[in-house]
Amino acid sequence: MERLQKRIAASGIASRRKAEELIKLGQVKVNDQVVTEMGFLVSDKDQIKVNNKLITKVEEKIYLALNKPQSVICSVKDEHKRKTVIDILPEIYKEFRLFPVGRLDYDTKGILLLTNDGEFMNHMVGPRSGIEKEYLARVEGVVEFKELNPLIHGLEYKGTSYLPAYVEIVSVDREHNSSLIKIIITEGKYHQVKNMFLAINHPVKKLTRTRFGVVTTKDLLSGEVRNLTVHEVKQLIALSKQEKNIRKRS
Ligand code: URA
Numbered sequence: 442m443e444r445l446q447k448r449i450a451a452s453g454i455a456s457r458r459k460a461e462e463l464i465k466l467g468q469v470k471v472n473d474q475v476v477t478e479m480g481f482l483v484s485d486k487d488q489i490k491v492n493n494k495l496i497t498k499v500e501e502k503i504y505l506a507l508n509k510p511q512s513v514i515c516s517v518k519d520e521h522k523r524k525t526v527i528d529i530l531p532e533i534y535k536e537f538r539l540f541p542v543g544r545l546d547y548d549t550k551g552i553l554l555l556t557n558d559g560e561f562m563n564h565m566v567g568p569r570s571g572i573e574k575e576y577l578a579r580v581e582g583v584v585e586f587k588e589l590n591p592l593i594h595g596l597e598y599k600g601t602s603y604l605p606a607y608v609e610i611v612s613v614d615r616e617h618n619s620s621l622i623k624i625i626i627t628e629g630k631y632h633q634v635k636n637m638f639l640a641i642n643h644p645v646k647k648l649t650r651t652r653f654g655v656v657t658t659k660d661l662l663s664g665e666v667r668n669l670t671v672h673e674v675k676q677l678i679a680l681s682k683q684e685k686n687i688r689k690r691s
Contacts, residue, residue: 442482445469448489452496468492503537504669505530505555506653508661515544515553526553529664542566542653543629551576551650552658554669561674564681571627572680575652576634580643583613584620588641592624598640604628606637619646654680 449460470490542554595605607625635645
């Protein structure tokens with residue numbers, strides 16, 4: 442619930458003070474009843490008209506970076522009642538209609554953006570958005586660099602093609618028969634990283650997204666969230682406009 446004058450001001454048609462005047466003058470209706478009481482409380486479901494014109498709420502644009510923990514589902518609601526990324530946000534963000542930007546699997550952790558800005562979302566996840574996503578994958582087996590060739594050159598797996606990725610062996614654990622691989626991709630296909638490693642017979646055991654464009658997990662503990670800076674939002678939009686191209690690194 443919020444005060445009527447605040448809701449009118451949030452619609453962008455008048456300042457809070459002007460909204461109070463409109464209310465005093467009897468020019469405001471709530472559910473077709475004139476309301477002149479200052480501080481009258483309204484909910485999202487109430488219909489508000491100013492001079493018989495329905496007003497709509499202009500939501501503040503929110504851009505968040507969440508360090509998603511494992512065992513949290515990347516959607517707004519879950520029919521199996523699992524915890525969602527919206528459930529774990531601090532209370533202050535609950536009034537906004539936020540959506541996850543793309544998906545991370547239930548068991549994947551790391552950086553996830555959330556927003557209520559549909560246009561920004563399209564820039565980030567559209568088919569032409571070449572934004573780099575960086576992951577650390579703990580995979581089964583001791584990986585030799587030459588085995589990573591299909592990932593470097595692009596590959597097809599079970600009818601889906603994947604663009605070339607940047608890969609690097611971070612470490613190998615001979616004792617536990619596993620390897621830690623850094624991989625940077627510019628697409629966001631379903632189970633992309635897991636499928637790329639399945640294609641070379643090194644299934645992923647654990648996956649963490651450490652970077653989305655310019656946004657990293659740095660300074661964000663698991664489950665923590667922060668607002669993106671205006672500069673970060675601008676940089677992300679600029680990156681999405683650049684040609685889809687993985688930079689050559691040596
Ligand atoms: N690739 C995957 O396979 N899973 C994710 O969660 C993200 C990328």
